[in-house]
Amino acid sequence: MKTDINAYITENQNRFFEELFSLIRIPSVSAHSHRQTEIHQCAQRWKELLLEAGVDEVNIFPTDGNPIVFATKVTDPALPTIMVYGHYDVMPAEPLELWKSSPFEPEIRDGKIFARGADDDKGQSFMHAKAFEYLVKTNQLKYNVKFLLEGEEEIGSENLEKFCSENAEMLSCNTILVSDTSMLSAETPSITTGLRGLAYWQIEVTSASRDLHSGIFGGAVANPIMELTKILAQLTNSEGKITIPNFYDDVEEVSDYERELIAQIPFDEEDYKKKLSIKNVSGEKGYSTIERTGIRPALDVCGIWGGYTDEGTKTVLPSKAFAKLSARLVPHQQYEKIAELVTKHIKQIASENVEVKVDFLHGSQSYVCPIDSPEYRAAEAAYTKIFGIKPLPVRRGGSIGVIPVFEKVLKVKPLLMGFGLESDAIHSPNENFPIDLFFKGIRTITEFYLQIQSDKKS
Amino acid sequence: MKTDINAYITENQNRFFEELFSLIRIPSVSAHSHRQTEIHQCAQRWKELLLEAGVDEVNIFPTDGNPIVFATKVTDPALPTIMVYGHYDVMPAEPLELWKSSPFEPEIRDGKIFARGADDDKGQSFMHAKAFEYLVKTNQLKYNVKFLLEGEEEIGSENLEKFCSENAEMLSCNTILVSDTSMLSAETPSITTGLRGLAYWQIEVTSASRDLHSGIFGGAVANPIMELTKILAQLTNSEGKITIPNFYDDVEEVSDYERELIAQIPFDEEDYKKKLSIKNVSGEKGYSTIERTGIRPALDVCGIWGGYTDEGTKTVLPSKAFAKLSARLVPHQQYEKIAELVTKHIKQIASENVEVKVDFLHGSQSYVCPIDSPEYRAAEAAYTKIFGIKPLPVRRGGSIGVIPVFEKVLKVKPLLMGFGLESDAIHSPNENFPIDLFFKGIRTITEFYLQIQSDKKS
Structure with missing residues (x-):
């Protein structure tokens, strides 16, 4: 046998x-x-x-x-x-x-x-x-x-x-x-x-050429962390929509029938929240959690850093701030096009008081x-x-x-x-x-x- | 001798x-x-x-x-x-x-x-x-x-x-x-x-209890870095004013005569910009650089961190994000009162989808x-x-x-x-x-x- x-x-x-x-x-x-x-x-x-x-x-x-x-x-x-x-x-x-x-x-x-x-x-x-x-x-x-x-x-x-x-x-x-x-x-x-597809960028914001004393310069020299937060905060709105112009242009509109099928997938929101220890699910208005992660694009800051991040209270006005930004894409969105849209938009909304560099690190369809x-x-x-x-x-x-x-x-x-x-x-x-x-x-x-x-x- | x-x-x-x-x-x-x-x-x-x-x-x-x-x-x-x-x-x-x-x-x-x-x-x-x-x-x-x-x-x-x-x-x-x-x-x-006086806080924003895969959860679970940037971006406006209610209540109004004396202090803006390698000076509208750093309060993010900050492109939806925030205060502003104002305001504007902790680390008059x-x-x-x-x-x-x-x-x-x-x-x-x-x-x-x-x- x-x-x-x-x-x-x-x-x-x-x-x-x-x-x-x-x-x-x-x-x-x-x-x-x-x-x-x-x-x-x-x-x-x-x-x-x-x-x-x-x-x-x-x-x-x-x-x-x-x-x-x-x-x-x-x-x-x-x-x-x-x-x-x-x-x-x-x-x-x-x-x-x-x-x-x-x-x-x-x-x-x-x-x-x-x-x-x-x-x-x-x-x-x-x-x-x-x-x-x-x-x-x-x-x-x-x-x-x-x-x-x-x-x-x-x-x-x-x-x-x-x-x-x-x-x-x-x-x-x-x-x-x-x-x-x-x-x-x-x-x-x-x-x-x-x-979902992926597009991933690194953003670098530079103000002065060196870290400055926040007492001596604070209030008169742009703070690169604050400028970075202003950029990132603007990329999504209170309804969970991505605000970058033309970002949704090519997004596949999933049919009502398919959305009905998706609604049949077993999903226990209370259990999901409990497992992740989150207070609420959140995201794009008008879509369920499964839709938000399956058929809709998303934007996430994967990392951020700048200035003093150690123990205690160093009073510094940093020279630079950085972020890693990723977008999850859905069918018909081409990452090359999205890469360009996002890079252009970030440079457009950035303050003139700082240098902003956006590097596209990689993408997939x-x-x-x-x-x-x-x-x-x-x-x-x-x-x-x-x-x-x-x-x-x-x-x-x-x-x-x-x-x-x-x-x-x-x-x-x-x-x-x-x-x-x-x-x-x-x-x-x-x-x-x-x-x-x-x-x-x-x-x-x-x-x-x-x-x-x-x-x-x- | x-x-x-x-x-x-x-x-x-x-x-x-x-x-x-x-x-x-x-x-x-x-x-x-x-x-x-x-x-x-x-x-x-x-x-x-x-x-x-x-x-x-x-x-x-x-x-x-x-x-x-x-x-x-x-x-x-x-x-x-x-x-x-x-x-x-x-x-x-x-x-x-x-x-x-x-x-x-x-x-x-x-x-x-x-x-x-x-x-x-x-x-x-x-x-x-x-x-x-x-x-x-x-x-x-x-x-x-x-x-x-x-x-x-x-x-x-x-x-x-x-x-x-x-x-x-x-x-x-x-x-x-x-x-x-x-x-x-x-x-x-x-x-x-x-x-100037000083007030210094550390802010901690928590979403899920662990780092998550940004593909699987991105779009459905609040991103603590993005929530932190939304908080920080709101604390100042496009005119360089601090938007925290009652922040300016006790600020000493310096007399016109004193402002005239300040205007006589030698200051070469081009040289200042060159030494710091900055594109522009910036700050509160209606005040000179010397005033902005001498007689006016200022708000600075001294440090920020969260998620993946190393080389490459880790696709993560982080559990936590942190920032160190400092305010420079001017005569009559009491740091104890400012500490409370700022802490309360940050908690008020924070999203309900995340936990926000604000620790006042220290202050001076x-x-x-x-x-x-x-x-x-x-x-x-x-x-x-x-x-x-x-x-x-x-x-x-x-x-x-x-x-x-x-x-x-x-x-x-x-x-x-x-x-x-x-x-x-x-x-x-x-x-x-x-x-x-x-x-x-x-x-x-x-x-x-x-x-x-x-x-x-x-």
Whole structure:
């Protein structure tokens, strides 16, 4: 009798953890330029793990940025091909003092793996390697498989589009699988069918050429922090609308029917508020929380700094103030156009008494996935079998820069089979991934292969 | 023939530098709680230097905060007493990367001493010790002298008022001398006759209980940085007025005659702009730059921070945002009342979607000194003799918390014999003090003693 996936997981779970932890222990933080060694170490570790899982060949391709790991398993050249996409880079772990255990030393507590990357995306992408390993080792794989793992997802995947264009033949495939999203809840599985785009700027406001004594100069020299707050405060209004001219011009107007479907997605506002410890939900007037994060654009200041930020009371009129600003975009909004609009508007509303520099740091387009494709149906069947309930199609607020790139360059619409939860705290201190979902993810991915393989045969 | 002060300085200048440098090398940063050892070392070093300079007795008094150094020299109990006030604590040196030489290793370049505290206030208060030493060593001292050096001036002198009240008898004096202010320029000496008061707050805005992914939550959860910018942006208007209700209620209305005198103070706006590398002066409509920093209150954000402030593009919706806010106050504005007004107003205008905490960190009253007292006239004569030009009485924008306390508790109006320059960059990187002014300061202080001693005799 063939070992079934449950038995295989049970037999091998300690090894699975050790392999995943070996990836997590490498702090492959792409936003920090001093982590280049770790970036390369992590790519190398993926290479070893993929070879052990059963691929024929793995290459690490240099790019102008971080290297790309690419692996192939040819079962039969006549068979169709699945390509798995994931990323081995992680977000910075700061603020470190808020972590209960070290971010790069995974710890299992309360049935969860706690570590930076436990979910996003080391944990999620590793499930694909293990589902693949099971299918190979038990001779059930009836597809060709490719793995593409990049190291710049968290900083905008800037070199992946070029890599895809230059290697379109090598990357050609019929289906792209990505696990880098979350579900509505552990009990309400969902498949992400839409992603918001992203535009990200850094703003620098300069007044005098050096920090000044606020007593001697205060009242006569422009304060760059105050000028920055005046700029930022003007970008949204009391109704939660973004006030930048033409910002909403290309926003997809979602039909009433679709909005009705969205209204059916289970959502407990009290529970949402409680989990986040917020007093109220807030945002654009006329839209629900799910709409605000799924079908509407949003503007956020991700960081701000300037002047004296240490203990005590230094009386200084600072020279400079900075902010990091991001916009989440929806279908039809092109980030290049938005980048220009926002930059121009900020310069226009800035005081003449200060220098204002706006740097566009990166952007990605939004994405929508059809729900009537054979791939979506196979995924739906796989989730239904493993979770015991049909997954809901949901448009989510996050951005995965490369998804629209695959669509554009490889002409394949990726399928977003995510297994994360909102409570996984990705990008935050104490990121975690429930072991139950780690195992269910491996089983669902395995089931997806079995489903789609039987589709192709029938 | 008696050694004159010029010869005395020339003979002893290397020792003067070494003694001053021994104070500067101790990083007595009062805002940093981990500098307690250095605070105590610096007080101890002052004790040694004052004994060497010729005082009879020095005691270091503990307080609830940093210790107070108090020294006495009794020439004749029947004579009047001068008390010198200074502070041995310094501002933090951050941002360290902007210093050309190490802030706590003094370096002489281009005729200036570069170091944190070179001017404020180690350099300036040390001149008093050396003028006193000269008078003692050459038997010319005809006054009793007291030295009071505190270690909390840069954090609001919180324990000095209590110390003064409890030791009013010990501190009793006829004249208080303070060198902790600046002159209009090296060529236009001036005596500070007014100081602004200060009120200082820290604001903390909290949204969710943890940092969130800006893609998943952006648009539906209040952004604490944006809410903070909306608060701060509202506190001043486009005419440079502070918009907090009742803020101006008690502001002294300076007479037209006084404003005419102020208009006569030499001021080169182009040069001012050039020195600060600013595009324009700015501030309250209807007032000149000198008025804006001398007779009008001002509001400044001294620091702001929140979210991701490192390299790159972390997409985060932060949990918290912070700002340090200060107000400079003018005569008749009571900081206690302003503290309350501002705190109340900020809470009132804050969004209901976030928690806003406002902590009042410290305050000091404003001060005005008469220009017809014997002390002022003696100082005026001393400056005139050493600088070759009569000093102008000027109201300045800075705050020295203890000055109004002396007036209130000891019933003596301190005389502010400052020798700093705006270009000394106090509270900023590359703080410095010109050697020429260091020597002229010692000579002017010496001359002040000789003038006031001859006044008393006549």
